[in-house]
Amino acid sequence: MRVADILKKKGSSVVTLPSAATVGQLLETLDDNKIGAVVVVEDDQCIGVVSERDVVHHFRTGRDLSSTVAELMSPDLHPVAAQDDLVELARTMTERRLRHLPVIEDGNLRGIISIGDVVKARLDALEAERDMLEDYLRR
Template sequence: MRVAELLKKKGSTVVTLPATASVSTLLETLDDHKIGAVVVVDDSTTEEGGTGTVVGIVSERDVVHHLRGGTDTEVELSALMTSEVRTCSLEDEVQDLAVTMTEHRHRHVPVVQDGTLHGIISIGDVVKARLDALEAERDHLESYLRQ
């Protein structure tokens, strides 16, 4: 299965914030959307949910590490985001993405094609796709054996 097929099933909505947003805004956004990471986009896209150029990603883990140091919640996301973002494309195989996510311990990978943000894949999405594939295979085998 390719990433494009997975996005068709799960949807392509991505919550984004500009790098100038504060940590407190990030916390509200994570809680409001019940998500674990936000894609950080260039400041030319100032509204939540925009699709500017990906400049970073920030997760719950980043926030915990940041706040553990006793740092202010009004600090901009640019101070704690991961700026070397590992992305995938629409043509990538989900199985290959699973290996990459596991090896590099990434729980969220933005989908970028030709510089445009198309979605985000979480490790949960990958696991669900794999379970769905195994269930379909099992059903096919059971059907074959009943014939």
């Protein structure tokens, strides 16, 4: 299974914010969309990802809602491509403790993959395999 397979099912819609957005705007965006991360863009280029984990760290260090997203985003993107293998992606996400990775192709943001997307896809594949084996055994 590939990243493209997940994007076919979940879609390629990605919630983004400019780096100048405030932490208050970030919180509204996360809550309004019921998501855990936002891709930060500048001049139509993906420059970072900011997640709930980044927000917690931001407030723990005593900063406030008026700070900009650029101050707390993770600039280390670890972008993936649509043809990347899901097993390798799961390994990378686990080893590097990453929960959200942007899908970038030809310099353009094509989607976002979360660890939840990867887990769901793996569970669906295992369930389909089990069903096929049970069907085979019933014959």
